Amino acid sequence: MADHTAASVAVVVASNLPRRSADPRDPAFFSDPYRWYTEIHASGSTTFYWEDYGFWCVAGFDDVNAVLRDKRLGRAPGLPEHTARTANWWETERWSLLAIDPPEHTQLRGLVNRAFLSRRIEQLRPRIGELADDLIDRFEADREVDVLPRYAAPLPAIVIAEMIGLPADMAPQLLSWSNSMVKMYMFGVDEAVEAEADRAAREFVAYLTDVLAERRSEPQADLLTHMLDAEIDGERLSEPEVIATTILLLNAGHEATVHTTGNAVATILRSGLDPTELFAGDEQAEATVEECLRFDAPLHLFTRYALDDVELGNGVRLARGEQIGVMLGAANRDPRRFERPDEFDPWRTDGGNVSFGAGIHFCIGAPLARLELSTSLRRLFERLPAMRLAGEPEYRDIFHFHGLDAVDVSW
């Protein structure tokens, strides 16, 4: 009886929650989703049904945290349907850490996580600084550059390729495969995108299969060898698991970092603040990076699926298999959590953000990304102090991967 009463109350609350509409492919929207987020926060109803996607969403900081930590919600039911057209792509996704739930997730994550602990990552500091300098050397004399392809993209791609044990000169090819594969997560995927993602997956897998054969005969001090040797409860990872994890690390290991770098350069240059002050010392450089991550996050929307019929604390009831959207970019601008949320303030004392997620899928690469960003942004602004924007950068048409098309600067 008590249960029944609680459920009835929840239905009443849920039916009072608003339905909202915003087209994720509309340039006015994806160029500045923050205007909409401000309206949502101001309305006081930060849980709503997003008509265009057709699912419930949470935009409040506390709700986003709660949904990401809710064990009744998972990722596995979200794996797209297996079709003949996307068979190769699907094979790489079905073993992806991001697409599985406990207990499989716990085991695989434990194994990969060891390589990404902060103290291990810290050892990469000199190499990241050296890479940053090398890349800047190549364009410094030109007095202008698009930061994205010449700096922001190669740096994290080379770092993660080297950690895994792949040659740095493969980085452009890895980037190209990865870009084609992640397009499958765009809103409104068509057949051309599917065909391209599947071709990229097929080539990527063929390449890694050859490299793994080499590693089996000649082990190295790299992540590939670590994954081949590692045992979980006496069992080794299968080849598809090693390949899927490698692809996920390569994809996740650069895409978001590239766009955070681009967004951060644009934010800092637009702010009119003095970069020398923003990067004065390690601690301030780290605080500046955190504020860049909060202010213009590269990933705005993730989803979770109800593993059973579920009733959330905010009144939403989800049927088993139903999806809920988690709005990271909006949570980072929640006025109930941050003072002056729409102001870029690298000195704020109420920092923190959900740009790396929360709960069991919290970003494995967060320590690496933070080190890459603080090192690379600091080097860039130190070496090119007269840098300014050459034109207003525009956001790409992929709302949930919130990044710029180009970041043209001159000095």
Ligand code: HEM
């Ligand atoms: C600024 C850069 C980055 C941002 C903003 C970011 C953000 C995120 C977020 C939000 C998630 C959780 C997704 C979810 O809950 O559904 C995630 C997961 C993940 N990230 Fe990152 N990431 C970044 C860089 C990296 C890097 C450098 C790596 C390199 C290894 C990486 C590897 C991963 C992996 C493997 C997962 C899946 C973890 C799991 O499912 O248990 N990320 N990331």
